[in-house]
Amino acid sequence: MRRWTPYWLALPAWLWLAIFLVVPIAAMASVSLTTGNLIDGFTQTFSVSNYTDAIAKYSTQLVRSLVYGGVATVIMLVLGYPVAYWIAFKAGHRKSMFLFLLLLPFFVSFVLRTISWGFLLADDGILFGTLKGWGVLPEDFHVLATTVAVIGGLVYNFLPFMILPIYVALERVDPRVIEASYDLYASRFSTFRRVVLPLSLPGVFAGVLMTFVPATADPINAQVLGGTGNTMIGNIVQTEYLVNNDYPTASAISFTLMAVLLIGIFIYARALGTENVLEAAAR
Amino acid sequence: MPEDVPAIELDGVVKEYLAHGETVQAVKGVSLTIGEGEFFSLLGPSGCGKTTTMRMIAGFEEPTKGLVKLLGQDVTNVPPNKRDINMVFQSYALFPHMNVWENVAFGLRRKKVAEAEIKQRVGDILEIVDLTGREKRRPREMSGGQQQRVALARALVNRPRALLLDEPLGALDLKLRQQMQTELKRIQREVGITFVYVTHDQSEALTMSDRIAVMNDGLVEQLADPREIYERPASKFVAGFIGTSNLLSGTVDAVEGDLLVVRLGEHDRILVPGKAAAGDTVDLTVRPEKITISTEQPEAGLSMVQGTVGELTYLGTYNSYAVALADGTEITVFQQNAIDSSTTAERGDTVWLSWRPQHSYTLS
Numbered sequence: 001m002r003r004w005t006p007y008w009l010a011l012p013a014w015l016w017l018a019i020f021l022v023v024p025i026a027a028m029a030s031v032s033l034t035t036g037n038l039i040d041g042f043t044q045t046f047s048v049s050n051y052t053d054a055i056a057k058y059s060t061q062l063v064r065s066l067v068y069g070g071v072a073t074v075i076m077l078v079l080g081y082p083v084a085y086w087i088a089f090k091a092g093h094r095k096s097m098f099l100f101l102l103l104l105p106f107f108v109s110f111v112l113r114t115i116s117w118g119f120l121l122a123d124d125g126i127l128f129g130t131l132k133g134w135g136v137l138p139e140d141f142h143v144l145a146t147t148v149a150v151i152g153g154l155v156y157n158f159l160p161f162m163i164l165p166i167y168v169a170l171e172r173v174d175p176r177v178i179e180a181s182y183d184l185y186a187s188r189f190s191t192f193r194r195v196v197l198p199l200s201l202p203g204v205f206a207g208v209l210m211t212f213v214p215a216t217a218d219p220i221n222a223q224v225l226g227g228t229g230n231t232m233i234g235n236i237v238q239t240e241y242l243v244n245n246d247y248p249t250a251s252a253i254s255f256t257l258m259a260v261l262l263i264g265i266f267i268y269a270r271a272l273g274t275e276n277v278l279e280a281a282a283r
Numbered sequence: 284m285p286e287d288v289p290a291i292e293l294d295g296v297v298k299e300y301l302a303h304g305e306t307v308q309a310v311k312g313v314s315l316t317i318g319e320g321e322f323f324s325l326l327g328p329s330g331c332g333k334t335t336t337m338r339m340i341a342g343f344e345e346p347t348k349g350l351v352k353l354l355g356q357d358v359t360n361v362p363p364n365k366r367d368i369n370m371v372f373q374s375y376a377l378f379p380h381m382n383v384w385e386n387v388a389f390g391l392r393r394k395k396v397a398e399a400e401i402k403q404r405v406g407d408i409l410e411i412v413d414l415t416g417r418e419k420r421r422p423r424e425m426s427g428g429q430q431q432r433v434a435l436a437r438a439l440v441n442r443p444r445a446l447l448l449d450e451p452l453g454a455l456d457l458k459l460r461q462q463m464q465t466e467l468k469r470i471q472r473e474v475g476i477t478f479v480y481v482t483h484d485q486s487e488a489l490t491m492s493d494r495i496a497v498m499n500d501g502l503v504e505q506l507a508d509p510r511e512i513y514e515r516p517a518s519k520f521v522a523g524f525i526g527t528s529n530l531l532s533g534t535v536d537a538v539e540g541d542l543l544v545v546r547l548g549e550h551d552r553i554l555v556p557g558k559a560a561a562g563d564t565v566d567l568t569v570r571p572e573k574i575t576i577s578t579e580q581p582e583a584g585l586s587m588v589q590g591t592v593g594e595l596t597y598l599g600t601y602n603s604y605a606v607a608l609a610d611g612t613e614i615t616v617f618q619q620n621a622i623d624s625s626t627t628a629e630r631g632d633t634v635w636l637s638w639r640p641q642h643s644y645t646l647s
Contacts, residue, residue: 176376179343182363183370184390198380
């Protein structure tokens with residue numbers, strides 16, 4: 001009897017996952033294979049035309065989302081790694097304070113933060129308005145409603161999700177191992193490249209996953225900070241679902257995005273060598 | 284023993300730290316020379332400054348004052364990656380993402396040694412530490428003893444001027460530790476490299492070392508070979524830290540040639556070599572195994588004290604008696620379990636303890 005206890009304890013979680021994850025995904029899969037409209041009703045036709053049509057119609061936005069998400073992820077990695085490194089190795093006893101500062105923005109709603117960025121980047125807002133007033137920037141300078149603003153917003157919003165896993169991985173690196181590397185004639189750079197970086201790769205892997213996926217699918221930044229030419233795939237899903245009430249198309253796009261991301265992650269995991277990553281992580 | 288140019292030389296080395304706004308001296312002025320090919324131990328309790336001293340030799344810490352010399356050259360401000368010294372860390376500090384071969388080859392690769400030579404040297408050293416055939420293993424797939432030998436090979440393969448070992452056997456169980464002690468000694472003889480061994484384990488230091496520096500509170504209390512350290516401890520601290528010692532304190536009654544006559548109780552008469560005047564108070568020490576226990580008064584010319592047997596402990600090869608003297612001092616006596624040991628005293632017996640004058644020493 002006792003050996004069943006763990007299963008009973010896990011049951012609520014399993015039920016929760018089954019009801020709120022598996023069922024909706026199955027329902028969405030079913031909807032994506034229907035035809036019809038809100039007024040006449042939808043019928044299950046198992047036709048894949050929703051997919052082919054959606055890809056044909058929105059491939060530009062899909063590719064754009066992947067590019068924005070990818071560029072934002074690379075920028076986050078470049079910005080985030082040094083921050084994580086600094087907190088892990090140089091912050092001393094103030095570590096927890098810096099980690100708290102990193103999480104502080106989460107106390108404000110994601111949407112509100114993005115809207116405040118809109119104010120900040122506005123053509124005549126406090127930042128650019130003032131700089132233009134001083135003559136530092138030309139009158140026609142603008143950032144809002146550009147690619148730069150959208151990617152900047154993505155980087156800002158998801159950066160902590162890059163920093164935290166890398167920090168955790170770096171924090172676990174034994175300082176004696178780093179000393180051993182210096183002791184064995186490695187320079188500072190060589191120690192970083194041969195010892196610290198490889199040992200932090202599991203964190204980099206997790207950080208990239210945790211930022212690339214939500215950044216690619218995010219509709220808020222493109223909506224608030226982007227212009228007409230910056231529409232991302234998340235905005236399309238939103239419009240198709242909430243404005244056009246075209247549930248089959250919205251579902252088909254969602255599934256397409258999911259498939260593309262999964263394939264992308266799979267290739268990425270293969271390239272980075274999941275086995276090595278997991279091995280290093282499991283030590 | 285030190286050669287013409289010592290392998291390592293510390294000259295008035297001081298290390299200060301700033302802890303909570305206060306300056307703390309971890310090492311308070313250590314000067315010593317370690318000869319080429321010597322097995323040298325830094326022995327002391329935790330917090331005595333032995334690890335800090337070793338880290339200054341390795342280059343991980345810069346001395347606040349003083350000089351560190353390696354083969355006559357001042358390396359005080361040379362970083363660890365530019366010093367021809369390697370270290371075996373207490374926790375081994377192997378690279379977890381590399382296999383045994385890559386771990387051992389790390390130093391040679393950083394020194395840009397030719398690949399063919401690396402292959403040769405790594406193969407040779409793995410043979411010396413008996414790890415041939417395990418090149419592809421990851422550190423965490425190996426036992427503590429094996430990891431220990433990888434750490435040793437990783438350092439020795441570079442043929443350093445000196446090898447520093449920081450409590451390298453601390454994490455191993457007793458049996459393996461004793462086995463590795465012999466092994467380390469064999470490897471040191473084989474490669475002929477100067478070993479600087481840091482430990483708090485006195486038996487380990489006594490077994491392996493050519494010379495030992497006993498450290499306490501940031502200073503070297505005594506620097507001598509193991510026999511001398513054991514037989515002639517130079518201070519109260521050394522006598523107490525190394526093995527079991529009996530510490531006695533008394534007033535000098537008279538001086539008879541080279542010997543001081545020290546009186547404790549009425550019938551007691553202790554003879555000890557030393558320099559003092561009548562009336563001075565002296566501390567002296569005598570090892571438990573040097574003392575004879577008897578029920579009859581010993582012959583004149585020996586040191587003798589009278590006491591009452593307290594605890595008697597049977598320890599297999601020998602018995603341990605705790606004998607209380609009239610003034611309350613407790614003396615430990617070891618008696619071999621020989622076949623003819625007929626002098627066995629019982630608890631509560633009044634006994635005589637005696638020893639040869641040259642087996643006791645006055646302490647500073």
